[in-house]
Amino acid sequence: MILARVVGTVVSSHKAPKIEGIRFLLLEKIDPVTLKGKNDFVVSMDSVGAGTGEIVFYVSGSSARFTDVTEGKPTDSAIIAIVDNIEKDGSFTYQKSQ
């Protein structure tokens, strides 16, 4: 799975059948140490209700279709987790501010 930050949403009204009512989020891959964006973006189906600014990780390829939200959908990317914290070598590089 790949770590990314939710940087926006993608709205599409004219789209393939069977994908109504699904949120598409714009994700930017991040470096887990510096949390800096890598200027590498992907559109991913949201299965956890992630909001803009949150750090998530997403699954790609056929495995993206194995969530309740994306099952049987033409997607190769699904957000499966909102990250609370990232620990590296004993210290936190990221902690979700609550």
Add this chain to the structure above:
Amino acid sequence: MILGKVVGTIVSSTINDGIKGSRYLLVEKTDQYGKKLGDYLVALDIIGVANDELVMVTEGSPSRETPETVSKPVDALIVGIVDLIDENETVVYSK
């Protein structure tokens, strides 16, 4: 498979992976000498790996080929801890 070193853990309370007690580790890709390459991924750990271990990671749909991950949304799975790597008859990495 790719080689990587376990360098940390990812904690997430809002998760939709359908796996009870899933454990996600931060893995930094390495070469066969264990040299870190500055590229990271999140991998599911079902075999119990300690920090700083060199591991083999399977990517893509084959990650679903275990009892714990069948039909689960996983595309990176730690499949083994590396004890030793030899290249051209020379040991290049040993635990």
